[in-house]
Amino acid sequence: MAPRATTRKLPRSFYDRDTVVVAQELLGKHLVHVVGGVERVGRIVEVEAYLGPHDLAAHSAKGLTERTRVMFGPPGHAYLYFVYGMHWCMNVVTQAEGVASAVLLRALEPVRNVHGRTQGPALLCKAMDLDRRCNGHDLLSDDLYVASAGREAPPIRVARRPRIGVDYAGHWARRLLRFYIRGNAYVSRP
DNA sequence: CTCCGGATTCGT
């Protein structure tokens, strides 16, 4: 099936840039996951940047381990992790291989075939059918990727706030590394 | 091997 003329898959070079820039530019883009012939699509409305091993809130601050392996890999891949014994959360890996940075997807606005709530990183994964099977997945594949939203996409205003749930990270907890579309109803914590 | 705590969510 030919891709829609109004949306285009983002190239590797989109992810191979400064993580804060990638985070902000992901807002308004479409996350696409094709499962069993069903194309689930959500508009990204809230994200957080995790900058690398020096960022004490980032998983990669613990160094290269089995869990963080994908974060250390090349850009444009999905890093999914399991937390609190029950939840999956999805990141997109940014910057060059060896630079362990990523952007956490925190909330989506449903576009097509999305069931249930999407306000929060774990709810987002549940609604989009994302779990351990997607960890390490190439975002230039045909079943999991991010696409531009098309020419009809409205202009957005971006809000910057501290990241959620990283109080253990000292001064890094106060950095303004959470970004969301101002006024959007699907933001998890406006 | 054991122990600890988490980039969350839900119910009280």
Place this chain on the structure above:
DNA sequence: CGAATCCGGAGT
């Protein structure tokens, strides 16, 4: 505000 619920990572 505390429980749910499991696994990676750190320590013995």
